[in-house]
Amino acid sequence: MTTPTTSNRGLSRRTLMTGAGTAALGVLGGLAGTAVPGAARTSGAGTAADVVPGTTAAPAGFATFAWLGTSGWRIRTPATTVLLDPYVTRFDTGLAAGTFRATTRLRVDAAALDAALGAAGTKEGAVDSVLVTHTHWDHFADVPHLARTRGATVFTTLTGYHLALAMGVPREQLAVVRGGEEMHLGDLVLRVVPSLHSRTASGGLLFPGVHTRVPARPRTIADLPEGDTLSYLLRSPQGRSVLLLGGSDYDDRALHGLRVDTVALPVPSTDVTADYAGRLLAALDGVEQVVLVHWDDFESPLTNPPRADERTRGRMLDLTERIGRLSPGTRVVVPEYGTPLDLL
Numbered sequence: 001m002t003t004p005t006t007s008n009r010g011l012s013r014r015t016l017m018t019g020a021g022t023a024a025l026g027v028l029g030g031l032a033g034t035a036v037p038g039a040a041r042t043s044g045a046g047t048a049a050d051v052v053p054g055t056t057a058a059p060a061g062f063a064t065f066a067w068l069g070t071s072g073w074r075i076r077t078p079a080t081t082v083l084l085d086p087y088v089t090r091f092d093t094g095l096a097a098g099t100f101r102a103t104t105r106l107r108v109d110a111a112a113l114d115a116a117l118g119a120a121g122t123k124e125g126a127v128d129s130v131l132v133t134h135t136h137w138d139h140f141a142d143v144p145h146l147a148r149t150r151g152a153t154v155f156t157t158l159t160g161y162h163l164a165l166a167m168g169v170p171r172e173q174l175a176v177v178r179g180g181e182e183m184h185l186g187d188l189v190l191r192v193v194p195s196l197h198s199r200t201a202s203g204g205l206l207f208p209g210v211h212t213r214v215p216a217r218p219r220t221i222a223d224l225p226e227g228d229t230l231s232y233l234l235r236s237p238q239g240r241s242v243l244l245l246g247g248s249d250y251d252d253r254a255l256h257g258l259r260v261d262t263v264a265l266p267v268p269s270t271d272v273t274a275d276y277a278g279r280l281l282a283a284l285d286g287v288e289q290v291v292l293v294h295w296d297d298f299e300s301p302l303t304n305p306p307r308a309d310e311r312t313r314g315r316m317l318d319l320t321e322r323i324g325r326l327s328p329g330t331r332v333v334v335p336e337y338g339t340p341l342d343l344l
Contacts, residue, residue: 061236061240061342061343061344062077062078062236062237062238062240062344063075063076063077063188063234063236063343063344064076064340064341064342065242065340065341065342065343065344066337066338066339066340066341067291067293067335067336067337067338067339067341068083068085068086068087068088068116068302068337068338069087069088069090069296069298069302069306069337070085070087070138070139070293070294070296070298071084071085071133071139071244071245071246071247071264071266071293071294072084072085072086072087072088072139073085073244073264074086074117075188075234077186077187077188077236077344078187079186079187080128080129080185080186080187080188081126081127081128081129082127082128082129082130082131082185082186082188082234083117083127083129083130083131083146083152084130084131084132084133084232084244084246085131085132085133085139085140085246086113086117086130086142086143086146087137087138087139087140087141087142087298088109088112088113088116088117088142088302089107089108089109089112089113089141089142090109090112090298090299090300090301090302091104091107091109091299092104092299093137093221093299095299096297096299096300102207102220102221102222103220103221103222104220104221105219105220106137106141106218106219106220106221106223106224108141108142108145110145110149112301112302113142113145113146116302116338117146120149120150125150126150127146127150127151127152128152128153128185128186129152129153129154129155129185129186130143130146130147130152130153130154130155131155131156131190131232131244132154132155132156132157132160132230133195133229133230133231133232133244133245133246133247134157134160134197134226134227134228134229134230134246134247135156135157135159135160135163135224135225135226135227136206136207136221136224136225136226137221137224138298139246140160140163140224141221141224143156143160143164144163144164144167144168144169147164147169147173148168148169148170151173152173153173153174153175154169154173154174154175155175155177155190155192155232156174156175156176156177157176157177157178157210157227157228157229157230158176158178158210158211158212158227158228159209159210159211159225159227159228160174160176160227161174161176162211162212162213162214162215163211163215163218163224163227165214166214166215166216166217166218167217167218177192177230178192178194178228178230179192179193179194179195179230179254180192180194185234187236187237188234188235188236189234189235190232190233190234190235191232191233191235191258192230192231192232192233193230193231193232193233193243193254193255193258194230194231194251194254195229195230195231195245195246195247195249195250195251195254196229196247196249196250196251197226197229197246197247197249198247198248198249198266198268198269198270198272198273199249199270199272199273200270200272201270201272203272205226206226207221207222207224207225207226208225208226209225209226209227210225210227210228211225211227229246229247229249230246231243231244231245231246231250232244233258233260234344235344236344238344240261240343240344241258241259241260241261241262241344242260242261242262242263242264242343242344243255243258243260243262243263243264243284244263244264245263245264245265245266245293246266246294247266247294248265248266248267248268248269248273248276248294249268249273249276250280250283252279252280252282252283253283255280255283255284256283258283258284260284260287261287261288261289262287262288262289262290262291262343263280263284263287263289263290263291264291264293265280265290265291265292265293265319266292266293266294266295267292267293267294267295267312267315267316267319268315268319269312269315276319277319277322277323277326278322278326281323281326281327281330287327287330288329288330288331289330289331289332289333290323290330290331290332290333291332291333291334291335291341291343292316292319292320292332292333292334292335293335295308295312295315295316296308296337297309302337302338303337304336304337304338305336306336306337316334320332
């Protein structure tokens, strides 16, 4: 979730939940499908990273990745369909207006989920597994409904396990992970990596807390605490790998030694996390591409082109230029909703 910040309009979506964001495709250039102004198309020492808008070309790799907004993904391989942090309902909490309401009621838009993922009970809409990085509403609110209606196994923290039980998910569909696990997921290999959530401008954490037992059924967004944070590394049979982060922070000690070709990187909404790009690139020495996520306005409909405010555009540009200076050979990819990407 994004970290709220204060402005002359009160709390904004970019300040309330660090590690999330505000708009989607091509936002850096202000137009869908455009590159960042001033970003180099060919990388060289001291230049900005190579910026590549999301492409509509049919992917030819082992797996197709389709961005669902925020940190969410749908990943399809020949043998399995995996979702990460699917949040499609996208209801209003007052963030955009600077009047954030922690008492906003949770709801699920089943029609929007069917439109984005395919209808439950159909081949198009089948889901085998759901990976949850943490349990803030913009990562978790749609997960229990998807698990109940599609029979998917949910991989989550102990907090997510208890929340899912409270929201009607059968116990046998829940798998608690904590970091360090490496397991087969259909024709993928999944490694669970301990991680951290982003911080507010004051260094705090939005809705902190964990659940060690089943709570009352959550009714509002404040009833979904962060509950610890994980990231997930997916590896293909060919050895290609993608690291999927859910919030704009990480434990770089947990990343050392991992071979990662692509990282899905949330755009931070504050500068509280020290050397955000530098420590990540040092830990993941040789990463080929970075896909920017969790920068879209997750209270707007899941339609292209997504939107971002000027502040978010500036932060995306700054992050892109920083990556280019530190790792000139690394591409930066700006996805659009639902467009298949070749990441494995």
